[in-house]
Amino acid sequence: MTSVSSSILTALGAGSGIDTSSLVTSLVSAAKEPKQTAITTRQTLNTARISALASASSSLDTFADALNSLLAGTGYSGTPASNDTSIVAVSALPGGTPTGLPAQIEVQQLASARTLASTPVSGATSSTAVGEGQLTLTVGGNSATITIDSTNNSYSGLATAINNAGLGVTASVITDTQGTRLVLKGPTGEANDFSLTSVSGTDLAQFAWSGTDSSTMASMSDPKDAIIKLDGVEQHYASNTIDSAISYLRIDLNKASPGTTVTLATSEPTTSMRDLMVEFVDAYNTLMKALNTATATGTDSSNAGVLNGESSIRDMKRQLSQMVSTALTTTGTYKTLNDIGVSTNRDGTLSLDTTALDKAIAADPTAITQMLNPAVKTSTNIGLAGLMDSVRDNIKKDGGPLATSQSKYKALASDLTDQLDKLDTQMSDYQAQLTKVYSAMETRLSAMKATQSYLEQQVALWTKSSN
Structure with a gap:
């Protein structure tokens, strides 16, 4: 007949071969895994949001920098040129568009x-x-x-x-x-x-x-200064290469020719404002579609955009959308992008009415060029690139929604890492506690088993004696 105490010992592993160490590990895992999964799931989402915000910020920079580079190129500003390169040659310097052209220059003496x-x-x-x-x-x-x-x-x-x-x-x-x-x-x-x-x-x-x-x-x-007359004003320079007489223009003096006037001018741009607007709208739409994808609502969390509900991206889209109605100049018939055929679609992307744009360019090409790409930017005529820079600076300013969101998610990333570290510590303590409990139980069960064995021996002796 199986005794009650024997059944208990067998169930609890005394002499049964059950690995209490594995049992402890299983119990710790059962307690740890749900909590760890919850934290790592939040970490994955938070990392994706940090990456998406960085991508949105980078895309904004790429758009603004590309627009600046595009308008600074000779395709839209024209190429500086001299009508007699044997006397004077010119070339554009980086950073801006030469101003004050056309100009008349006379080389009276070369520097030596x-x-x-x-x-x-x-x-x-x-x-x-x-x-x-x-x-x-x-x-x-x-x-x-x-x-x-x-x-x-x-x-x-x-x-x-x-x-x-x-x-x-x-x-x-x-x-x-x-x-x-x-x-x-x-x-x-x-x-x-x-x-x-x-x-x-x-x-x-x-x-x-x-x-x-x-x-x-x-x-x-003998050492001599170069002497030139630029639009009738005599100027002296120590070198035959001059880059300070006209902003963003390098002037190379090749030969002295007193009495001969050379014309410095800018060739006609090879790319029209129409081409500019087509490129601008295409690039803007590429950026806006990427933001729309990142903020898509979706039917559930599995197919929603990673930045769904993110206020900083909504603010970015709002500020970008205001570009079409912001005045680029305060004078003339055409002041905004809306005035020359640009409109906003329901999804935030832009449409360009090329018929309206062509009509505006035909009516006043100089005004359109000055509005979109002014030779000299002012506070009231900032141009398309200036407007894009202003929008970018406002979106990315310290303390703005984008910077605040980036700081928030970085702080959360640090907090989630701390939570995982804390969970590891808690589970290590829990494992130590269980190990201690089961070790004590094993000791008691061993003592119980020894007592059982002694009693069984005594019972066997009593039974044998009575027979």
Whole structure:
């Protein structure tokens, strides 16, 4: 007959071979997994939202930057040109559109540099010794010491030392049928004249020059400023490359031609405002469709957009939609995109009535160009790129809805990570508690089993004695 105590011991594993360690692990897993799943599910959604917000912000930047780049290109602004490149050549500088064109320029004088040459020495080479000592090179008030010793005592060593002085004077050694000589050339411009004076070393004194020619060193050309007349105003520059006379325009002076006027102008844009609006509407719609997908309601959470209900994206869409009715200029018949055929669809995308646009361009092409892409942006005529920049800056400003949402989801990501860490700690404590409980139970069951065994032995002895 099976005893009650034997049945209990068997069920609880005393001597039954049941692994209480596995039992503890199973109980901990059963308690942990639902909570862990709930947290990781929230983590997955939160990560997707962080990524989607970053993507929306990046897409906005891409749209605005592409529009700026497009309007800054020569296709919409035209290419700077000179009608006589043998005298003056021009090219656009990055960052903006040249203003003040067309302009008239007269090159009265090219900038030149001081050039010195030593007397040729017959039979000498670049490795011929020039003597040890020191020279002082002075350029426009800045000086450097040129030292010649046993390591660089040669024409080439002297030239290298002058070049390494970093004052803009270039030295070279020329050997021809006349012999070998040192040639020095300074920076262009009157203010960049230079001198080379002897400090020590009798032999090095042959290369000294401080304004007066000698039998061993002579000036071949004088330093001069470039002199131009731009729209009748005389201007002086130290270089033949000028990038400050006209904003965003590089002017290269190639030849002096006093009395000859060269016209600097801008060629006609190769791309029309019509093409601009087609590209703008297409790019805008690509951005808006992506935002619509991210905020789609869906029939349930499984097919809803990851940013469904996100207020910052609703705000972004609202501000973008206001672009079509925002005044780009305060004057003229055409002031907004609505005025030239742009309208908003129910889903937030745009439509372009090319017939209305063509009619507006035909009626006043200059006004349309100035409205969309002004030569000079002002507070009342910001242009299409200026408007896009303003909308972007407002959407992405510190403390705005987008920045607030990004901060919120980043904070939640940190909190969810902390929750997982806390859950791990709690479950470790729970496992330790269960292990302690079952270890104590095993000890008690072992003692009970020993008592049972003793009693069974005694009963067996009593039974045998009575027989």
